Amino acid sequence: MSEANLLYVDTHSFHDLAVKGRRVLLHVPSTGIFDLDEVTREVLDFVRPRSTVSFEELQQRFLERESPELVADAVEDLKSLGVLRSDPAVPDHGPGISVTEFPLSTIVLNVNTGCNLSCTYCYKEDLTTPSKGDKLSLETAKQGVELLLREGAKRDRVNVVFFGGEPLTNMPVIRAVTAYAEQRCREEGKGLDLSLTTNATLLTEEIVDYFNEHRFGISISMDGPQAIHDKRRKTIGGKGTYEVVAAKTRMLLSRYTSRPVGARVTLTAGYSDVALIHHHLKDEIGFAEVGFAPVTSNPVTTFNLVGDELRGVFESMKALGRTYVEAAIAGENIGFSNMHQLLSDLYEGRRKALPCGAGVGLLAVDHKGELNLCHRFTGSELPTFGNVASGIAKAELGAFLEHALDRSERGCSTCRIRNLCSGGCYHESYANFSDPHSPVYHYCELLREWVDFGIEAYLEILEKNPAFLHRHVANRSSEL
Incomplete structure (x- = not known):
């Protein structure tokens, strides 16, 4: 059999699934989603178990049953997607590029290592009380802003x-940096977004009005109804904080008009009823969105979700996701951030070479002015990548990112969601495996199932109410 007569099958370039009577194909390299017609479906099923297929085999199998033109079109479609190839398929080892530029869009300023709470699951290694905390100086913060403007010169x-x-706990620096950043962005002709995550306990009407005036994006750390929240989110003295957080949040929501306010929920072992928590925070407290972060890498392992309980969390998230879809079809947005993000990735056809923007679009500044991969690494033992005074250590950061881009030694090279996940959170991998480049193998299969669920949800909304996607998903970044 001649080479010219042979096609190679790349089983790692596609993933197909049945969605309510339809067969759809996720094109892994591009993250595009395609409907499969009957003939293409039959051709795909025929070639799937093979490493190679010849034209004679295709003719023998199909031409007596199907129109030659339809079969030829199906083969050409699969060739255009790389499912059928003229050369042997190889695993996706990544783009193999050198990283020499770091076009920052975001600088995270860690304004105080101190916190007035003592949440039982907190991952921050440098955390202490507010009075003992290491506060970021205004001069260091200004240098961070200048670094952002310099490295993000091409950003609008x-x-x-x-x-x-x-x-x-460091409002004076927040106010001073806000004024400085606003002035410098006016001078540079750039737009500026300001945001923060807070536990809400120190909010006052005056602070809320200040944030409203400067259009801060605000996220509140709150874990659900009182019985859940108070179990984990405590004062330094060990008292639950629900009552004060709920009261301060309601005050915030009654006064704040600039942007929607979201809740960030940390799910831990024993407290993982997603629907109950979402209902309380969205419908009873009044948040615009609620996002969930399952704990799987806490040093105190009793907080970690593992095994059946971790799977239960994903099943609970899918149940809430089905409610999200039903509401979306009716034109209602129930504010489930995890679904919003997943649908946004699918809607935009995002193709991720890296798991997130850490190190490329984002760096975090600690109180010493050191540049950390992201805010989760401040205070950790992972080496930093320069300083706001001397600039980014580009050789070291470039080497880190090039290692992250290299999939040759990882299961990611053949994974069907490799361009939607790209290995998962650096910090989660670092906490679990002492290696920020290790994929999050402990829940890879759950992530694959979550993406499959997202594809089904996306297609159903696209079919029954596409206006929802245009209104809420396409504009997600501008809404929040």
Whole structure:
């Protein structure tokens, strides 16, 4: 059999699934989603178990049953997608590029390592009380802003994020940096977004009005109804914080008009009823969106979701996702951030070479002015990548990112969601395996199932109410 008569089958370039009577194909390299007609479906099923297929085999199998033109079209479609190839398929080892530029869009300023709470599951290694915390100086913060403007010179908009500890324990620096960043962005002709995550306990009407005036994006850390929240989110003295957080949040939501306010929920072992938590925070407290972060890598392993309980969380998220789809078809947005993000990735056809923007579009500044991969690494033992005074250590950061881009030694090279996941969170991998480049193998299969669920949800909404996707999913980044 001649080479010219032979086609190679790349089983790692596609993933197909049945969705309510339809067969659809996820094109792994591009993350595009395609409907399969009957003939293409039959051709795909025929070639799938093979490493190679010849034209004679295709003719023998199909031409007596199907129109030659339809079969030829199906083969050409599969060739255009790389499912059928003229050369042997190889695993996706990544783009194999050198990283020499770091076009920042976001700088995270860790304004105080101190926090007025003592949440039992907190991952921050440098956390202490507010009075003992290491506060970011105004001069260091200004240098961080200048680094952002310098490295993000080609960006039309830049983002300054205030983080902690509890960032509201250093409001003087937040106010001063806000004024400085606004002035410098006006001078540079750039748009500016400001945001922070807070536990809400220190909010006052005056602070809320200040944030409203400057259009901060605000996210509140809150874990659900009182019985759940108070179990994990405590004061330094061990008292639950639900009552004060709920009261301060309601005050915030009654006064804040600039942007929608979201809740960030940390799910831990024993407290993982997603629907109950979402209902309380969205419908009873009044958040615009609720997002869930399952804990799987806490040093205190009793908090970690593992095994059946972790699977139960994903099943619970899918159940809430089905409610999301039903509401979306009716034109209602129930504010489930995890579904929003998943649908946004599918809608935009995002193709990720890296798991997130850490190190490329984002760096985090600690109190020493050191540049950390992201806010989760401040205080950790992972080496930093330069300083706001001296700039980015580009050789070291480039080497880190090039290692992350190299899939040759990882299961990611053949995974069907490799361009939607790209290995998962660096910090989660670092906490679990002491290696920020290790894929999150402990729940890879659950992530694959979550993406399959997202494809089904996306297609159903696209069929029954596409206006929802245009209104809420396409504009997600501008809404929040």
